[in-house]
Amino acid sequence: MKLKILIASLLSVAFASSAMAAEGDGSLPLNPKPGACYIHKFYPPTWETGEIPVVIRDGYKTLKVIPAVFKDETVNVTVRDAFDHITINPATFKTVTERIVIEPEANYWKVDCCPQKPHHYKGSEHEWRKSCEQACFKAHPPVFKIITKQVLERNATDTRTITPPEVKAIAIKRLVTPPSVQVTEIPPETMIYKTRKLVQPGYMKWEEGTCGKYTCDPKELKAALKLKGYYAGSMEGGITQAVVDAMNKFRAENGLGLHDELDKETAVALGIQGFEKQ
Numbered sequence: 001m002k003l004k005i006l007i008a009s010l011l012s013v014a015f016a017s018s019a020m021a022a023e024g025d026g027s028l029p030l031n032p033k034p035g036a037c038y039i040h041k042f043y044p045p046t047w048e049t050g051e052i053p054v055v056i057r058d059g060y061k062t063l064k065v066i067p068a069v070f071k072d073e074t075v076n077v078t079v080r081d082a083f084d085h086i087t088i089n090p091a092t093f094k095t096v097t098e099r100i101v102i103e104p105e106a107n108y109w110k111v112d113c114c115p116q117k118p119h120h121y122k123g124s125e126h127e128w129r130k131s132c133e134q135a136c137f138k139a140h141p142p143v144f145k146i147i148t149k150q151v152l153e154r155n156a157t158d159t160r161t162i163t164p165p166e167v168k169a170i171a172i173k174r175l176v177t178p179p180s181v182q183v184t185e186i187p188p189e190t191m192i193y194k195t196r197k198l199v200q201p202g203y204m205k206w207e208e209g210t211c212g213k214y215t216c217d218p219k220e221l222k223a224a225l226k227l228k229g230y231y232a233g234s235m236e237g238g239i240t241q242a243v244v245d246a247m248n249k250f251r252a253e254n255g256l257g258l259h260d261e262l263d264k265e266t267a268v269a270l271g272i273q274g275f276e277k278q
Contacts, residue, residue: 029206044252046200051192059188066180070173080166087159093150103143110136205257216262216272218243224270225250 117128218238225231231246247266251257256266 045202048197048199050195052195053190055188056191057189062184064182068179069177071176073174076167078165082165085161085163089157091156092154094153099144102145105142106140110138
């Protein structure tokens with residue numbers, strides 16, 4: 001409502017003094033027509049929306065160890081080599097008896113073959129021996145002796161046998177695939193942010209309008225704004241600030257400017273038929 005009073009006062013001063021003020025400096029419109037009415041509309045800024053990707057985490061690598069793969073096998077292992085086993089067979093003997101000659105046969109003369117001195121002989125032993133000394137030729141037979149001896153029956157020998165190698169079956173794990181490292185590339189994580197670029201700044205513009213103020217049933221204005229999705233308040237009562245805010249939001253989003261008053265252009269856009277000029 002303040003904007004309406006300001007516009008009215010500016011219009012009265014401008015038409016009374018001069019019609020040559022510049023529109024860009026916030027004063028009255030250029031080259032106004034005598035008898036015409038002007039509305040100072042505000043056109044909100046125009047924005048262009050877009051998207052911008054932002055890396056919120058850099059890409060990186062993950063490493064994973066792939067363990068080695070083994071295969072179970074059974075192999076034969078020689079735990080002792082083959083060798084010769086030697087058995088000794090000792091010599092054997094047998095016991096035999098044998099008669100051996102310890103004195104060979106011989107013939108010889110033997111002196112002093114006298115018999116034993118008789119007891120009635122009065123002389124000495126020497127005298128007796130001397131008185132009867134004689135030589136006898138005697139035959140001396142061989143002398144034998146029976147002995148026992150060990151005779152070799154079989155000489156010592158050795159017997160050789162080959163002992164085969166000792167083999168055991170053992171379980172082993174044979175390497176099939178060696179261990180390796182698996183590299184996985186993790187891409188960077190990005191977030192898409194909505195951006196808004198200013199295309200046209202908001203501005204005020206004087207536009208020629210109909211003199212006077214258009215009014216309508218408040219319920220009809222509220223119903224029209226509610227139907228368009230701009231108003232959700234009470235349907236009773238008059239034009240409140242909530243209704244004005246809803247109407248200006250509708251104007252801003254539909255390129256109709258902002259000036260707090262219901263004009264013909266806005267009424268037509270809202271589909272209000274029962275409005276009149278005061």
